[in-house]
Amino acid sequence: MDRSGGRARHSGDLIASLSGRNLARNLHSDVLWELGLAIVSGRFAEGEILPSDSELLDRFGVSRTVLREALKTLAAKGLIEARARIGTRVLPRNRWNLFDADVLAWFFELGPEVSFLRSLAEVRIGIEIEAAALAAERCRPEDAAAMIACVDKMAGSETPADFARHDLEFHHLVAKASGNPFMASISALVEMALTAAFTISSPVNDPAALAVTVGVHRRIAEAIRDGDAHAARLAMRDAISQGFDRAAGRMEKEG
Amino acid sequence: MDRSGGRARHSGDLIASLSGRNLARNLHSDVLWELGLAIVSGRFAEGEILPSDSELLDRFGVSRTVLREALKTLAAKGLIEARARIGTRVLPRNRWNLFDADVLAWFFELGPEVSFLRSLAEVRIGIEIEAAALAAERCRPEDAAAMIACVDKMAGSETPADFARHDLEFHHLVAKASGNPFMASISALVEMALTAAFTISSPVNDPAALAVTVGVHRRIAEAIRDGDAHAARLAMRDAISQGFDRAAGRMEKEG
DNA sequence: ACAGCTCAATTAGTATGACAATAACACCGT
DNA sequence: ACGGTGTTATTGTCATACTAATTGAGCTGT
Structure with a gap:
């Protein structure tokens, strides 16, 4: 028609x-x-x-x-x-192959429910915590340095889109440093999806929230640099759940 | 040709x-x-x-x-x-969509390297630890009872194939109890792949190893039943890494 | 009346040959 | 040397057959 x-x-x-x-x-x-x-x-x-x-x-x-x-x-x-x-x-x-980019896109096209986003965030927590721990054990000094530099760029972001891009880049660096191709693949997919959904609720307009977010990412990078897998796990869990809480809170407030 | x-x-x-x-x-x-x-x-x-x-x-x-x-x-x-x-x-x-059943099957068809299997096991750890924790928080008593029953069936297995089937069923129950469709989907895929690879190195012929494996699965089920997310995490990590170590050890020994 | 079989109808699978759209590359005019 | 232009190779689309598989109805023999 x-x-x-x-x-x-x-x-x-x-x-x-x-x-x-x-x-x-x-x-x-x-x-x-x-x-x-x-x-x-x-x-x-x-x-x-x-x-x-x-x-x-x-x-x-x-x-x-x-x-x-x-x-x-x-x-x-x-x-x-x-x-x-x-x-x-x-x-x-x-x-269904839920980890297919098209299938995910179709879900988002329909306006995903909060429970859907929560499920995705839970997957992200599981995968990226492990990726951070592996990165702490395996990554080279220059990988850690790149993460630190990326955190600095996050801190200096002025638009939500800028912030989202650097956020994405940071998590991508961690996944790559884990040396596990599955981690890289799945976190790329999940982050892409969640970024699309959460760009609206960016912390760039709230200096306090921005400081918290940047701080927790810096903790991740430093833990990885120091080879401290346990600290890397904890910090990554904080980073992701904070991000989700912020976004979910805003979603429920607005709609 | x-x-x-x-x-x-x-x-x-x-x-x-x-x-x-x-x-x-x-x-x-x-x-x-x-x-x-x-x-x-x-x-x-x-x-x-x-x-x-x-x-x-x-x-x-x-x-x-x-x-x-x-x-x-x-x-x-x-x-x-x-x-x-x-x-x-x-x-x-x-x-590439590494989480596609066909793509995975092609990798296995070519005789996957140990590093490939290790990567999959790492993903499995990340996902299932989280699934176990979520199950501990969300599952109903009858879900936990089904897990316990499944552990009993594992203990009574007499052939590697039997054991593998009950093992698979157990992890499937956990994933379902997590209430997260992504968890269920991905763990089904990964478990299927690893089971195909590891059925050979089953603990059924080694009473001591069997007791250890069954014991750690029982710890998972009980932690979930008691709503103890932390204990569920620890037990699940033990279960998966033990399984991988056993299989990897045997692979390297045999060639 | 019943069991079993045969056959027709429906639906996806395969084959073929033609033409349209696209974009790298060689060509030409300036 | 440069920019536009046409050629051409390659995928994209169309139309029309025919084949294979499978269900279900109807037939047949008992």
Whole structure:
């Protein structure tokens, strides 16, 4: 119907741009996003059979090739499964690949609930605490120096976007210093998502909050530099839960 | 070449069966696996342009439809990116979706190195420690009872496969009790992968090791039942690192 | 009336060939 | 030397077949 229409990808666009993703404007990506959003939002419920090829063909006005490639992409992300004579079924949520950038973006596009953000923050705590501890044991002096420098840049940030970028960079440095590719991959994803959601509630306009945030990040960097895994754990937990509390508090106040 | 041939998916098959995946034997999945393995193994290096459509068409002897759907699936998993006139490029590893069941399976198919397994175990520690702590705070009495019952079944296991299944079930119960869908999703994936790798080094044939393993799992369940998040953390860390140490030790001993 | 079988209908899977859009590169005019 | 322009290779899209798999209805034999 409104295929050529509004194309309102608000938070999805933000996440997409943060992740360095090329928002290619090809047909199959349009269909993909529309179907992905419909599934994640529950308009196509779990276990439900979605319309047959020919009906979707009509609805989107694209060729079978395009439709099928979009469906294959959804299948690759674990959202659907196609079987002959049955149709294409929406898989239960526990089969979805929640750590896929697109799937996450679809959740955010729909205006994620606080419980969703909390779950994500909990994952972040688990992963990054461990990453900080590993970094304390493994990182080279120049890695630690880069972290300290990054904290200084955070302290000097003047806009929320600036602050968010340096914050992101800091956590990325820690993840990289952990020497664990999974840590780097997952924390990049989660941070990207949460940053998109939390940039609004930045501490840059509140000098006291800014000082606290910068201070706790400095504690992380110094603990890592000193090889103190235990202190690094504690400081990282503080940093993340503080950030979440601040954002969640503001969310509940505003909406 | 040997498209119709041996189809030797050893550890991949194990992971596939554990994950309840239907190993559909359609053409596009054959092409997908062959290309996926080639990329993960580095036969198509990061940043490299892989052969054009027409060349791959010849090589695999399939239609363009099939080839393109396989490529779209790889693109959905972040392994490749196609651009007109440029070709299809293998993306850098940090863009790969390492938490995809297929991608993990390809790594295991190639005989994962100890460092790879260690990285996975580290992720598991981070995630499951947090899951155990959350479970301690949130779970209902009947959840804790189910965990205790599961520990009993572990203690009574007689074959490595039995033990692995109950072990898996235990950690699944913890993840579910945490109330965090991401925890459940990621721990399911990681456990599945590590179980496939570690079933060999099961403690069932060593009564002393079995007692230790069962004991530490019982400590987890009891801490969760008592709402003691701190104790749950400690016990979970012990459980996972013990398991990894045992498996890694055996791997290095055997070759 | 029942059990089992066969066959038709439906749906996804595969094949093929054509054309459109894109972008690197060589070419040409200035 | 430079800037615009056309060529061309490569992916993107379309349309139309045909194949394979699987369900379910209807048929058949007992």
